[in-house]
Amino acid sequence: MNIINTALLRLVLLPAPLYNKMGVNSRHLKAILGAKLTMDDRRPNTFQQLQRNRDSKPVKLATLVTMLWSALMGAFFLVSFRFGSNNETQLTTYFIFYIAILASVLIADFTSVLIDIRDNYIILPRPVSDKTFVLARLLHIAIHVCKMVLPMLLPGAIYMGLNYNAGGVAAFLLMAFMATLFTIFLINACYIFILKITTPEKFRNIISYIQIFFAVVFYAGFQLAPRLINMAALQGFDINQHQAAWLLPPYWFAGAWQQLYSFSGNARLLTCLALAIAVPPASTWVVIKYFAPSFNRKLSMISGSGAEAGQPRSVATPAVKSASSAYSGMLAGLLTKKGAERMAFLFTWKMMLRSRDFKMKVYPAIGYIIVILFVIVFTKQSFSIQDIRLQNNQGIITSLMVIYFSNIILMSAISQVTMHEKFKAGWIFFTTPIQQPGRLISGSVKAVIAQFFIPIMLVIIICLTVLAGFSILPNILFGMANQLLITAVVAYITATRLPFTSPQQNDAGNNLFRVFAVMLLGGLLGIGHFVLYRIPAVIGILTILSALAAWLVLDGISRQSWKKIISRYQD
Amino acid sequence: MEPVISLKNVYKSYGNKQVLKGIDIDIYPGQVIGYIGPNGAGKSTTVKILCGLITDFTGEVFVKNMNLRENITAVKASIGYVPELAELYDVLTPVEFLSLVAELYSLDPAIAMDRITKMLTAFGLGNNLNDRMDTFSKGMRQKVLITSGLLHNPDIIILDEPLSGLDANSVIIVKELLGKLAKEGKTIFYCSHMMDIVEKVSDRIILINDGAVVADGSIAELREKQGDQSLEKIFAQLTASESMSNAADQLINAFN
Numbered sequence: 001m002n003i004i005n006t007a008l009l010r011l012v013l014l015p016a017p018l019y020n021k022m023g024v025n026s027r028h029l030k031a032i033l034g035a036k037l038t039m040d041d042r043r044p045n046t047f048q049q050l051q052r053n054r055d056s057k058p059v060k061l062a063t064l065v066t067m068l069w070s071a072l073m074g075a076f077f078l079v080s081f082r083f084g085s086n087n088e089t090q091l092t093t094y095f096i097f098y099i100a101i102l103a104s105v106l107i108a109d110f111t112s113v114l115i116d117i118r119d120n121y122i123i124l125p126r127p128v129s130d131k132t133f134v135l136a137r138l139l140h141i142a143i144h145v146c147k148m149v150l151p152m153l154l155p156g157a158i159y160m161g162l163n164y165n166a167g168g169v170a171a172f173l174l175m176a177f178m179a180t181l182f183t184i185f186l187i188n189a190c191y192i193f194i195l196k197i198t199t200p201e202k203f204r205n206i207i208s209y210i211q212i213f214f215a216v217v218f219y220a221g222f223q224l225a226p227r228l229i230n231m232a233a234l235q236g237f238d239i240n241q242h243q244a245a246w247l248l249p250p251y252w253f254a255g256a257w258q259q260l261y262s263f264s265g266n267a268r269l270l271t272c273l274a275l276a277i278a279v280p281p282a283s284t285w286v287v288i289k290y291f292a293p294s295f296n297r298k299l300s301m302i303s304g305s306g307a308e309a310g311q312p313r314s315v316a317t318p319a320v321k322s323a324s325s326a327y328s329g330m331l332a333g334l335l336t337k338k339g340a341e342r343m344a345f346l347f348t349w350k351m352m353l354r355s356r357d358f359k360m361k362v363y364p365a366i367g368y369i370i371v372i373l374f375v376i377v378f379t380k381q382s383f384s385i386q387d388i389r390l391q392n393n394q395g396i397i398t399s400l401m402v403i404y405f406s407n408i409i410l411m412s413a414i415s416q417v418t419m420h421e422k423f424k425a426g427w428i429f430f431t432t433p434i435q436q437p438g439r440l441i442s443g444s445v446k447a448v449i450a451q452f453f454i455p456i457m458l459v460i461i462i463c464l465t466v467l468a469g470f471s472i473l474p475n476i477l478f479g480m481a482n483q484l485l486i487t488a489v490v491a492y493i494t495a496t497r498l499p500f501t502s503p504q505q506n507d508a509g510n511n512l513f514r515v516f517a518v519m520l521l522g523g524l525l526g527i528g529h530f531v532l533y534r535i536p537a538v539i540g541i542l543t544i545l546s547a548l549a550a551w552l553v554l555d556g557i558s559r560q561s562w563k564k565i566i567s568r569y570q571d
Numbered sequence: 572m573e574p575v576i577s578l579k580n581v582y583k584s585y586g587n588k589q590v591l592k593g594i595d596i597d598i599y600p601g602q603v604i605g606y607i608g609p610n611g612a613g614k615s616t617t618v619k620i621l622c623g624l625i626t627d628f629t630g631e632v633f634v635k636n637m638n639l640r641e642n643i644t645a646v647k648a649s650i651g652y653v654p655e656l657a658e659l660y661d662v663l664t665p666v667e668f669l670s671l672v673a674e675l676y677s678l679d680p681a682i683a684m685d686r687i688t689k690m691l692t693a694f695g696l697g698n699n700l701n702d703r704m705d706t707f708s709k710g711m712r713q714k715v716l717i718t719s720g721l722l723h724n725p726d727i728i729i730l731d732e733p734l735s736g737l738d739a740n741s742v743i744i745v746k747e748l749l750g751k752l753a754k755e756g757k758t759i760f761y762c763s764h765m766m767d768i769v770e771k772v773s774d775r776i777i778l779i780n781d782g783a784v785v786a787d788g789s790i791a792e793l794r795e796k797q798g799d800q801s802l803e804k805i806f807a808q809l810t811a812s813e814s815m816s817n818a819a820d821q822l823i824n825a826f827n
Contacts, residue, residue, distance in 0.1 A: 031674030035663060042662040042703070121658035125622040126675035127648035 002063055005037040008146065012139045024132045032123060032136040036116075037063075037143065063147060071151035073101055078155055082235075087261075088254045089239040094156065095179050095250030102183045103190075104214035105148060108207055110187060149180055164261065171260035175253040181280035182249055188287045208356055216367030223375050240268070252276040324353075331450045336443055340434050341558060344443025345450070348417060348499045352451055357421045357504070365412035366452075373405055388467045396533055399464055399472070403479035404522040404529075406456050410487055411514045413448045418497040419504050426501030437498065438560030444499035445491045445557060453487065475529070478539045481546035482525045488553035490517050495557075496568050573636065575600045575727060575758050576621065581630035583616055590616045591628070592782035600726075603749065603759040605773030607766070607802075609810045613782045614762050615655065618731050621760070622652045634727065648676065651725035653716050655732045655762075661705040665691055665715045668704065669722060676723035683722065690718045694741070709736030717745065721752075728752060729760045734768065746772055770802040780810045 012033070016026040041063050080093035123133060153176050160169045194206050245251040255272025258264070328349045336342040352358055387395030429440060457480050464472050494514055532538050574597035583591040590613045598604055608614050619625045620632060623643045632639040634646045659668055666687055673683030691700060694714040704712060713736045720728060734742050749772050753759055763769050769776065770790055778786040778793075786793055786809055790802060797805045 025677075027677065028675055031671050035660065035667065035671040038667060039660055039662050116660075118658045118660060120624065121654045122660065122672075123675065124624055125647060125650070125652040125654070126672065127644045127677075128675050129644055 002041060002061060004063055004067065004147065005041060005143075008143045009033055009037060012143060019135065022131065022135075023129065024135050025129060028128050028132045029136050029139070032128075032133075033139060033143070036136070036140050040144065067147055067151045070148050071154055074152035075155040077101075077152075078159055081159065083237065085236050085238045086240070087258050088251070089237055091175075091254030091257055092239050092245070092248060092251045095175070095253045096248070098152070098156075098176070099179055099183050099186070099250060100214075101218070102148065102152070102180065103186055104211065104218070106145065106183065107187050107190065108211050109144065110191065145180065145184070149176070168257075168261050171257050174260070175257045175276060178256075178276050178280045179250070179253050181284055185280065185283040185287055189283075205356060208360055212360065212363045212367065215364050216371065219368050220371045220374075223371050249275075249279070252279070328450075331454075335446050335450060337439065337558075339439070340436060341439035341443035341446075344440040344499055345447045348444035348447035349451060351420070351500055352413070352417070352447065355420065355500075358416055361416050362413050366409050369409050369412075373402070373408075376401065376405065385467065388464070391468050391472065395468070396530060399468070399475075400479065400526050400530055400533075402464075403460060403476065403483065404526040405519075406460060407453075407483045407486055407522060408515060408518050409456060410448060410452050411490065411518060413452050414445065414487070414491055414495050415514060417444050417448055417499055418495060419502045420500035421504060423501050423503050426498060429498045429501065436558065437562050437565050438558040440498050441491075441495060441560065441565075442554055442558035445488070445495055445554065448491075449484070449487060453483070457483075474536055474539050474543070475533060478529060478543040478546065481543045481550060482522075482529065484550040485546050485553065486518055486521045486525070488550045488557070489521065490514055492553050492557050493517075496565070498565065501569075572599050574598055574633075575635055576760070577631075577633040578617075578620075579631040579633075581617075581620065581628055581632065583613075583620065583625065583628040590782050591620075593630070594779070594782075594784060596777060596784065596787070598758060598760070600758055601753060601756045602775050603753045603773045604761060605769035605776040606760060606762045606779070607764070607769055607776065607806065608779040612779045612810070614779065615731065617779070618652075618729055618760070618762055621729060622650060623647050648723075649726050651720040651723065651728045653720035653728075653730045653733050655735075659704060659712060659716060659719075661707070661712070662703055664701045664703055665696060665718075666700050668715065669719055672719045673722055678723055686722055687718070690721070691715070694718065694744070710738055710741060713737055714741065725757070727758045727760065729762075731762045732764065733761070734763070734765065742768075766801070766803040766806055776802065778806065778809055785809050 009030070013026065013030055016029075019026045019029060041061060043062050077094050077097045080097060081090045083093050084090045119133075119137075153173065156176070157169050157172060160172045190210075194203060198206060239245045239251060239254075252272045252275040255269045256276035259269035259273045262269075328346060332342050332345045332349075336345045352362075388399055389395070391399075429437070434440065457476075461473075461476055464476055529539075532542070576596070576598040578594050578596045581591055581594040582589065594613075594617060606614055606617070616625065620628050621634070621639075623639065623646060626640065626643070635649055637646055639646050660671075663671070666684075669687045669691075670680070670683060673680070673687070678686075688697075688700065691697060691714070694717075696711060696714060699707070699711065704715065707715070713733070717730075717733055720730070734745060737745065746768065749759055749761070753774075759773075761769065761773055773790075775789055776786070776793060777784060786796070786805070788796075793802070793805055794800065797808055
């Protein structure tokens with residue numbers, strides 16, 4: 001255990017005599033908390049989870065890394081003190097950041113860290129009293145939240161100290177405490193809501209989606225907000241002028257701080273103070289009183305033994321083929337040869353849709369790339385939709401950039417499609433008599449193309465034709481053919497293993513290569529395309545040639561021999 | 572003699588599904604009970620009730636004359652439980668994990684450390700005492716789990732498929748260990764699917780099917796009632812709705 005955990009453990013065990021009086025065994029308490037904190041230290045933190053690697057060296061000192069991250073986040077929140085014309089507006093922004101980030105971090109930790117299903121088998125069969133167990137869990141949550149919250153608040157507190165006085169810092173910390181309570185209430189409410197509308201089995205998936213969503217939204221916020229927002233207008237913004245502010249709990253905390261700091265005594269700030277002091281404890285009480293009992297039971301089902309009754313749970317499979325499988329079946333028929341390739345296509349298609357592992361890696365990457373594309377294309381000073389409509393040079397460049405760089409979206413999927421947590425299940429490909437193993441790879445590459453490339457291109461086709469009319473269509477098709485060619489080439493070089501047969505690993509070098517290759521090839525082809533843009537006949541012929549080349553490369557992938565493929569697993 | 576474990580008319584349902592339908596069992600000190608039954612018969616549920624993991628059952632359970640509901644902590648203290656799934660905190664090392672368990676049984680740390688080292692060394696894990704268990708094989712984890720159930724030298728030992736994942740030599744060790752524990756007067760409650768081992772290690776076999784006890788007695792007694800055949804055959808006779816050879820026929824006919 002590191003020094004911070006040791007110190008926090010000492011701290012929460014200070015009232016041990018009191019615990020003993022309450023009927024809690026403080027020796028058990030210490031043992032459980034000690035083990036939990038040691039485990040926390042060896043677990044990748046929430047910030048790293050989205051990109052974590054299974055095979056990397058064992059995690060140590062995760063606590064310190066988490067705390068550094070939190071402090072960094074907290075420093076970022078200071079941006080909010082540049083917005084708005086008064087303290088209430090600035091602090092409202094601050095608390096919005098604070099609550100949103102804290103919620104997004106804790107929402108995942110609650111299931112993965114704080115409520116560990118294994119406790120049921122490891123701690124509960126031992127002679128530990130319920131009170132001890134519950135207190136251990138509560139203190140663990142408190143310590144965990146503290147480790148997150150204290151560094152996060154530090155930059156804010158320092159800022160307060162520099163700009164106001166000790167009273168300002170104290171009031172700030174009090175409000176931060178209330179905001180923390182309120183965040184925990186929000187997470188609980190969110191959990192209860194999700195459990196109401198769905199089954200515990202799907203729960204973890206939904207939490208994952210929420211995490212991905214938060215990650216992408218924050219990233220978009222960081223990238224876009226400073227570019228799109230008119231700073232001058234923001235600086236003059238006064239949240240007090242807006243009645244809707246009352247709907248924002250962060251506004252209450254901000255108003256309450258102003259009241260505590262200035263003792264102005266005006267009715268608006270007093271109301272804020274009352275709300276800020278009363279609502280978080282009251283909502284926490286509601287959660288404990290009304291929701292916690294059934295909540296705990298349901299939570300324990302989340303990864304619990306549904307096999308309790310010894311019966312396989314039947315997944316609702318309607319007798320009629322679902323629309324999704326009909327769609328994938330149709331695409332498989334169009335794009336693949338019968339046999340191994342089609343099998344690999346359908347297998348990869350399903351795995352990509354169902355594996356949480358895959359989605360957690362690929363979807364955020366896709367989100368980030370969409371954001372970057374947005375930034376590149378739409379935040380240029382000279383950009384206007386009118387250019388695309390008129391198809392002047394500026395408009396053509398923008399259109400081509402959208403078409404050519406959208407391909408990067410596929411790259412994380414292409415790289416992940418060979419990897420999986422349960423990569424050992426890949427024995428199935430090696431023990432069956434498959435004549436042309438290359439077809440397994442080409443099938444999975446085609447599945448990635450079908451699942452990601454087709455929708456992206458459809459969106460681009462629709463958007464651009466709506467803006468620029470049908471005359472742009474041949475050029476889009478040429479761009480698409482080039483995209484296919486680039487994807488095929490990159491897949492030929494880097495997707496060299498059978499689908500889902502390698503352990504997760506961080507191939508940062510390979511990833512960089514992929515992106516670089518896409519940028520370079522895309523850039524070159526894009527420039528060529530730009531030069532020929534207004535010569536439809538040439539574009540038409542080149543489209544056919546490019547598509548043919550793509551097909552040849554994919555065919556080349558499918559012709560790889562066992563000898564070649566096996567050799568890649570041997571190092 | 573007073574029974575050391577006594578289940579009286581125990582019922583338990585999950586929602587609408589009744590899993591235990593009136594279980595009545597008395598177990599005496601020093602007995603080795605082989606508790607067998609098909610999947611979903613209610614074996615694990617019985618074990619979870621005995622270990623105090625499930626409390627919302629009806630009926631009464633007494634362990635060492637203590638009512639389980641009223642003295643749940645004292646009952647847990649006298650039981651050693653080895654769960655079926657290899658559930659352990661695998662980012663810990665065996666020593667860290669077992670020290671936690673020892674603390675929960677309020678063992679003296681020095682004694683605990685001594686036992687942990689000796690037991691793990693005996694299991695051949697002497698070189699892995701301070702390695703994280705996330706690198707361990709299934710068998711190694713199972714050895715740690717078995718150690719965790721025996722560490723506090725309990726009078727009653729409940730094992731749920733304790734041999735899963737163990738190699739042949741380790742199976743021999745555990746089997747001999749069970750025999751020695753029984754000789755010392757420990758009561759052993761052994762849940763398993765492995766009929767041959769159950770037949771060898773247990774001196775009393777309880778067979779449950781669909782939440783009720785369908786056979787109870789020594790292997791000799793069961794043979795007397797069901798005809799002189801292996802436990803495997805007796806098991807099939809009492810629990811299978813259709814004959815096994817029918818199923819096998821259907822399987823082989825699938826090729827035609």
